[in-house]
Amino acid sequence: xxxxxxxxxxxxxxxxxxxxxxxxxxxxxxxxxxxxxxxxxxxxxxxxxxxxxxxxxxxxxxxxxxxxxxxxxxxxxxxxxxxxxxxxxxxxxxxxxxxxxxxxxxxxxxxxxxxxxxxxxxxxxxxxxxxxxxxxxxxxxxxxxxxxxxxxxxxxxxxxxxxxxxxxxxxxxxxxxxxxxxxxxxxxxxxxxxxxxxxxxxxxxxxxxxxxxxxxxxxxxxxxxxxxxxxxxxxxxxxxxxxxxxxxxxxxxxxxxxxxxxxxxxxxxxxxxxxxxxxxxxxxxxxxxxxxxxxxxxxxxxxxxxxxxxxxxxxxxxxxxxxxxxxxxxxxxxxxxxxxxxxxxxxxxxxxxxxxxxxxxxxxxxxxxxxxxxxxxxxxxxxxxxxxxxxxxxxxxxxxxxxxxxxxxxxxxxxxxxxxxxxxxxxxxxx
RNA sequence: UCCUCGGUAGCUCAACUGGCAGAGCAGCCGGCUGUUAACCGGCGGGUUGUAGGUUCGAGUCCUGCCCGAGGAGCCA
Numbered sequence: 001x002x003x004x005x006x007x008x009x010x011x012x013x014x015x016x017x018x019x020x021x022x023x024x025x026x027x028x029x030x031x032x033x034x035x036x037x038x039x040x041x042x043x044x045x046x047x048x049x050x051x052x053x054x055x056x057x058x059x060x061x062x063x064x065x066x067x068x069x070x071x072x073x074x075x076x077x078x079x080x081x082x083x084x085x086x087x088x089x090x091x092x093x094x095x096x097x098x099x100x101x102x103x104x105x106x107x108x109x110x111x112x113x114x115x116x117x118x119x120x121x122x123x124x125x126x127x128x129x130x131x132x133x134x135x136x137x138x139x140x141x142x143x144x145x146x147x148x149x150x151x152x153x154x155x156x157x158x159x160x161x162x163x164x165x166x167x168x169x170x171x172x173x174x175x176x177x178x179x180x181x182x183x184x185x186x187x188x189x190x191x192x193x194x195x196x197x198x199x200x201x202x203x204x205x206x207x208x209x210x211x212x213x214x215x216x217x218x219x220x221x222x223x224x225x226x227x228x229x230x231x232x233x234x235x236x237x238x239x240x241x242x243x244x245x246x247x248x249x250x251x252x253x254x255x256x257x258x259x260x261x262x263x264x265x266x267x268x269x270x271x272x273x274x275x276x277x278x279x280x281x282x283x284x285x286x287x288x289x290x291x292x293x294x295x296x297x298x299x300x301x302x303x304x305x306x307x308x309x310x311x312x313x314x315x316x317x318x319x320x321x322x323x324x325x326x327x328x329x330x331x332x333x334x335x336x337x338x339x340x341x342x343x344x345x346x347x348x349x350x351x352x353x354x355x356x357x358x359x360x361x362x363x364x365x366x367x368x369x370x371x372x373x374x375x376x377x378x379x380x381x382x383x384x385x386x387x388x389x390x391x392x393x394x395x396x397x398x399x400x401x402x403x404x405x406x407x408x409x410x411x412x413x414x415x416x417x418x419x420x421x422x423x424x425x426x427x428x429x430x431x
Numbered sequence: 432u433c434c435u436c437g438g439u440a441g442c443u444c445a446a447c448u449g450g451c452a453g454a455g456c457a458g459c460c461g462g463c464u465g466u467u468a469a470c471c472g473g474c475g476g477g478u479u480g481u482a483g484g485u486u487c488g489a490g491u492c493c494u495g496c497c498c499g500a501g502g503a504g505c506c507a
Contacts, residue, residue: 026467026468027466028465028466028467028469028470029463029466029469030463030464030465030466030469030470031462031463031464032463032464033463033464033465033466034464034466035465035466035467035469037467046466046467048464048465048466050464051464052464067457080465082465082466082467083465083467084467101458102441102457102458103457104441104442104457105442106441106442106456106457106468107456107457107468108442108443108455108456108457108468109442109443109444109456109468110442110443111442111443111499111500112499112500113438113498113499113500114441114442114443116499169505169506184507185507187507188507208506210505210506211432211504211505212504212505212506213500213501213502213503213504214501214502214503214504214505214506215501215502216506217505217506300506302503302504303502303503304503327507328507329507330507331507357507375507427498427499
């Protein structure tokens with residue numbers, strides 16, 4: 001057998017005979033001339049089989065091979081403008097590894113219910129393959145940027161003790177006879193690990209048992225949560241815009257082919273460079289009112305509001321200084337104006353909504369203690385968290401970036417269910 | 432949890448005011464040496480989500496339930 005190569009490297013082998021191991025993506029049967037589209041996980045290449053040039057058994061195999069059969073092909077690499085991708089393989093050998101019968105997903109239209117039921121096969125399709133490749137690039141860019149900017153990866157637990165009085169949005173599990181819950185955020189633990197490492201991040205799955213039925217929600221999703229000691233709200237925003245810009249520009253540079261498969265308008269992504277616009281919650285409220293929304297100060301933004309604000313700018317926009325009352329108990333108050341807090345959300349451009357939530361955390365023991373009381377949280381569960389304000393408390397900030405929402409935005413797709421291989425949604429846990 | 436829409440062949444859909452269950456694609460057979468979701472000819476393919484009800488007659492109308500989609504709410 002000749003040299004086994006991957007399709008993504010095919011240009012380097014022009015004129016040579018190579019072997020490709022993969023699956024039949026699609027075919028065109030022209031009688032004595034067969035076009036086989038073969039994919040190997042790295043790309044798709046057209047193989048041409050001509051009856052007059054081939055031994056009868058090889059040509060018969062080319063004629064009989066079915067969609068998604070696994071196969072090993074050998075042939076000479078040739079540049080040809082008529083071939084998708086610019087290169088094709090002049091077939092000389094074809095071994096069918098397994099002949100597939102009745103592959104359910106045809107190259108025609110399908111409904112979302114059918115496709116989700118066949119998710120384990122759907123991920124082979126070009127669009128889904130491109131999205132998941134981009135996701136992998138996003139994940140790599142996240143780790144590369146943080147690792148090269150002084151952040152230490154310290155992962156936080158997935159199984160957590162009961163810490164809130166309201167457990168309706170938590171998935172409960174049995175922990176040796178005691179209830180335990182799947183994590184909703186690693187942030188509180190991150191606030192502990194910055195005391196040891198200065199700058200940290202955790203990166204893993206997060207679980208929400210909310211009965212959300214929207215294009216922006218999954219019950220299991222991935223979140224990266226950086227946390228930084230001695231960084232204030234302004235410093236947090238500077239880190240966020242550098243971080244997000246790096247992710248977007250890395251995908252543009254390394255996954256251009258996949259973005260093209262998705263027909264993404266990349267000119268919009270090219271604009272995603274620092275600085276991002278910054279507006280206060282007050283200004284956002286005014287903007288919404290000017291746009292005709294019936295919105296009053298103190299309300300939280302719903303999906304249409306986030307979309308409207310995001311569409312107003314040509315790059316992601318920071319909204320900061322939200323009302324203290326609508327944010328989490330650990331947000332630092334603005335010392336000059338306690339009714340607002342030092343929180344910041346990043347809303348993606350093109351109306352994709354919130355991709356980051358974060359801000360400066362409460363550093364003061366007294367304030368945190370008061371907040372725990374105001375929110376009716378069980379004090380003893382938070383003793384360790386209060387300890388962080390007893391022993392060397394510092395101003396600190398952090399944020400959480402949702403991987404699926406970020407991938408959906410970069411890919412320009414409308415529903416985040418396609419940005420993870422096996423989405424977990426309300427009423428959907430198969431396959 | 433609420434609102435709206437939907438469930439008919441393997442898939443995507445059609446079926447008028449209640450009157451014979453239909454097409455394209457996929458599959459199978461045949462044809463075609465440059466196809467790009469190829470094309471041309473032929474063949475097979477149905478418990479109309481489910482349980483009741485109204486009616487001479489229900490895919491179609493009514494009620495319950497199941498499932499899905501879109502949106503809202505929820506969303507340390």
